Amino acid sequence: MSETTDKPKLGARAPLGLKRTVETGKVKQSFSHGRSNTVVVEVKKRRILGRPGEAETAKPEPTPAPAPAPEARAPEPAPQPKPPVRPAAADTLTRRELQEKLLREAEEARLSALEEARRREDRQAKEASDEERRRAEDNRKAEDEARRQAEEDAKRQAEEEARAAAAPDPAAAPAGQAPSEEEDRRPAHARPKGAHVPVKRPEPARPSRGREEHRRERGKLTVTRALEGEGDARARSLAALKRAREKERRAHQQSGPQAKQVRDVVVPEAITVQELANRMAERGADLVKALFKMGTPVTVTETIDQDTAELLIEEFGHRMVRVSDADVDIQTETDVDPAETLQPRPPVVTIMGHVDHGKTSLLDAIRGANVVSGESGGITQHIGAYQVALPDKSKVTFLDTPGHEAFTEMRARGANVTDIVILVVAADDGLKPQTVEAINHTKAAGVPMIVAINKIDKEGARAQRVREELLQHEIVVEDLGGDVQDVEVSALKKTNLDKLLEAIQLQAELLELKANPDRAAEGAVVEAKLDKGRGPLATVLVQRGTLRVGDVFVAGAISGKVRAMIDDKGRQVKEAGPSVPVEVLGLSGVPSAGDVLTVVENDARAREVAAYRQSVLDRKRTTSAPASFDTMFSALKEKQAIEFPLVIKGDVQGSVEAIVSAVNKISNEDIRARVLHAGVGGITESDVTLARASGAPIIGFNVRANAKAREIAERDGVAMQYYDVIYDLTDAVKSAMAGELGPLIVENVVGRAEVREVFSAGKHGKAAGLLVTEGYIRKALKARIMRDDVIIYTGAIASLRRFKDDVAEVRAGLECGVTFENTTDLKAGDFIETYEVEERERTL
Structure with missing residues (x-):
């Protein structure tokens, strides 16, 4: 037979397989200037290859039998398979300890690596954007997938090894015959052939208490180990990950616009389309398009009213806050500094x-x-x-x-x-x-x-x-x-x-004298002029706060931004505190002397206040009539004025003293004359300015105003009266002072009557049956109804009848029926009083 018959049969054991020993992960590298890179790392577990069934150890050769004689040689029996020699118990224990040591070291390395990775991820999480967090999520998913695959491979390999160890051995002892303890304790070379060596089955895996998900075996990664791993165990390439992230980013961008922010839009009585667009944070072209759809073709520079602005604001989904024109102006009267903030100036x-x-x-x-x-x-x-x-x-x-x-x-x-x-x-x-x-x-x-x-x-x-x-x-x-x-x-x-x-x-x-220097500056314009090289200049005296270069301000109807400040020594300064005079550059126009300069928060606010003040000036210039003896005192009457201011200029000192004495004698308990200034000489610009400040007319006796004074008086609406006879002057002053108090109102009672009975007149009206006791009752006269000497109604008689006939007048001693306008509160026993109102010219 061939030599292959000496080898053990492979069919007696479970088929062998390669477990997945390659585990993938990703590590993020950080470089300078905010750059970063992600590297795919493959970790290959150490694979321990032992002899199949632990039975491939060397065993002693069987002693050959002496060869028989050639003539008596019998056919050779088939060689018996060599029984596998089982390893000693000590060798098995040593190998197990080695495996446990390696596992402990791998576990410690894994935990330290996990701790380092967790710290690194914590640092990166603080700096990472949404894109980087999505990348980290992808990395974690890939690691979890690789870890789960590795755990499944490890479990499958353990089951295969257990089945291979439990497979029956052909050279084992007969079924049901267990080796004795002595045979088990004997060394392998002292055991008889075919003796059964017990194989210790692997212990079942202990529960990892939730840490199995994060287990990742570590090891040195080399090119050989990376290439030995199976292709299906590797993670996606970097290009595939980049494509997936780009796809997610596009999907996130196309998910839809963010929720529109609703704003509270403050709208005065009149506002331009562009300014409204700025306050709404919308495009001016969009507002113009919406107005065109509403049938109002305008441009972004045109002014619209509050109602139109409200339609636009509702169209774009915002909320409107209405304010009046007076609210636009700066209210300095209510802006009072606390006492603890004041410092000497x-x-x-x-x-x-x-x-x-x-x-x-x-x-x-x-x-x-x-x-x-x-x-x-x-x-x-x-x-x-x-x-x-x-x-x-x-x-x-x-x-x-x-x-x-x-x-x-x-x-x-x-x-x-x-x-x-x-x-x-x-x-x-x-x-x-x-x-x-x-x-x-x-x-x-x-x-x-x-x-x-x-x-x-x-x-x-x-x-x-x-x-x-x-x-x-x-x-x-x-x-x-x-x-x-x-x-x-x-x-x-x-x-x-x-x-x-x-x-x-x-x-x-x-x-x-004290002021608060730690606030927005407020001051007064001492004088202003137009310089050919530097433009509009204003000498400002700071009253409170600190004026700094770059502040946005409004002075009267002029707005601007402080470009530079020059002190009284001709030096440029960066700031000016209370009571410090400086020359300010950066105005959009030339303000008037005496205008209040106030620092505001931004350019838009400055332009808004300046535009409002300019509109007030334009309205006064176009609608208000020049001050006269008739119009001025009616205005003073509304203000409960009891003084009549005058500015008097004469040709000689004696005439001036006589005029002042005569005017002072005109005064009574209701009104008195107050001569603000009486001087000798022609009427000058100073006189006109003084009169305008106090709202007083100027009286000239044998003098005239110069051209500049006439120009200022016409511009500011100051009334000037010229006289050459002192009696005409005093009569005019008397008439003017009397005109301030208005005409004399006199009431003449023309009749009285008693209510005898009350009748129904129409569906909801009531008529009173009267007995005229004094004078006469006439239709359309003013009437008062008195009950217990208390006036309960003041109005007019609507109708007057006697025996069902309309009459114009009923004399004393006769009876009649009357109805009143807008009242039905009538009772028997009331008294009616009719009167006439007469206006007489008041004299002093």
């Missing part, structure tokens, strides 16, 4: 007086005494406002307002930024008309005054005469027992300038 001082009394010289002297050497000149003259530092490091802000235009403009707009007024009076010249005008402006503004008696170094200077002349205008200085400080100074010799500054500090301490 420098005082703002305005120097006023006659131009020939040394006002300019005094300004230069104060400035020159407080600027460091080398700054020669100290300030740029066109600013008109500057700060000086006092010896105690405190600061004072000075305003230069020649002609008082800016001062009265500020007061006309309610922006009184001046804290203290210094009235400059020449000691050798006394009070002049412009000095008196400055006194009146100061009184009207209600700010404290300090009198600076200048030129005391000149011959003929009489300071006491100045103090006595001030008494005529109710200015009582401290030397005469009053409360107004006066300082004798010399701008030329720089005498007593320190005393003047001390008086300013003392007055500022009494006022306790």
Whole structure:
């Protein structure tokens, strides 16, 4: 026979198979600059190949029998299959311990790798986007699939090994005959041939308590091991994963638009289509298209009303919030800073007086005494406002307002930024008309005054005469027992300038001037102009808050953004706090002196407020009639005014004093005249500005207004009346003051009657049967119904009948029936009183 007969038959055992020993996974690599890459890693488990059935160990050769004689040789019997030699128990135990050790090491490596992977995934999860999280989900799915396949292969291999170990051996002992314990304890070489060696069956796998899902055998990955694995155990390629992720991304993008955000849209009474689109966060073209469908062809720059805007807002699914035009404007009256946020600020001082009394010289002297050497000149003259530092490091802000235009403009707009007024009076010249005008402006503004008696170094200077002349205008200085400080100074010799500054500090301490610097800035425009090279410029005095470069603001009807700020020294600054004057660049136009500058949150808000204020100005200019004696006092009547303001200008001082005395005598308990300013000379721009600030007419006696004053008066609607006879002037003032109180209303009672009985008149009406006791009852007269001397109805008689006939009048002593308009509350015993209303012209 062939040699193959010596080998054991393979059919006696279970068929052999290769278990899947390749396990796949993915590892994400992170590089610099946010780059990353995913690598497919295949882990091949260590495969231990033993002899089939543990019976392939070497066994001793059987002893050959002595060969018989050639003539007596018999046919050779078939060789018996060699019984497999079973391994010793010690060898089996050693191999099991080795396997358990390897499993423990693999388990520890797996757990450490899992812990490291979990930490790495935690770090990546914080930085990963939605796309990266989907990638991680794909990786986990692939790992779970590979792990599940590996577990199934391991389980299947274990079952095959168990079946192979339990297969019957042809050389085993006869059925039912078990080997003895002694034979089991004997070594393999000492056992008889064909002795049965028991095979220990593998123990069933213990439950892993939920950790089996995360088990992943680890091992060193080589090219050989990777190629030895089966193709079906490998995961998808990187290209396939990228295609799958791209497909998921496209599906996510095409899943549909996100839920539309519903907004609360604030809409004033009038708004442009583009501004409405901005507030709705929609495209302006879409709004125009919707308006075209509604039958309203407009462009994005056109203005629509609230009702049309509401239709658009509902069309696009938003909510509308209606506001009035007044709500658009900035309400500074209600914006009050808490007391704990206020901090001391420098005082703002305005120097006023006659131009020939040394006002300019005094300004230069104060400035020159407080600027460091080398700054020669100290300030740029066109600013008109500057700060000086006092010896105690405190600061004072000075305003230069020649002609008082800016001062009265500020007061006309309610922006009184001046804290203290210094009235400059020449000691050798006394009070002049412009000095008196400055006194009146100061009184009207209600700010404290300090009198600076200048030129005391000149011959003929009489300071006491100045103090006595001030008494005529109710200015009582401290030397005469009053409360107004006066300082004798010399701008030329720089005498007593320190005393003047001390008086300013003392007055500022009494006022306790404070402001909040930590808020949006708010200030007043001192003056403004148009520069050819730099555009519109405005000198702004900050009142509260801090103005910074880049702030968006609105000043009157002008909006802008602070591009640069220049201080009084000509230097560019980044911010300006309370009481600091700066020149601001970046306005869209030239504002008016006295306009309030307010910082707002954005450009849209600034444009909105500026547009509203401009519309108010346009409406006043086009609809309001010029102030007159008739229209002005009706407006004052609505405001419960009891004063009649006047500005009087005459040719000589005697005429002016006579006119003022006559006007003051016209006053009574209902109304009194108040002369804001009375001076000698022609009507100037300052007079018109003062009259506009107080809403007063200007009366000129033998004088006229100059061209500039007439232009301003016509523009601002200030009434001017010219007279040359004092009696005509006083009669006109009487009529105007009487017109303010309106006509005299007089009631004349013409009849009284008693209700005797009440009848039904029609379905819902009632008629009263009357007995006329006094006067007469006439149809369509005003009537009052009185019950227990209490008026319960005031109206008119609707119908009057006597014996079923309509009559026009019923005299006393006769009976009649009447019905009243809009009332049926009639009872017997009520009294009816009819009267007539007469309007008479009021006289003083």
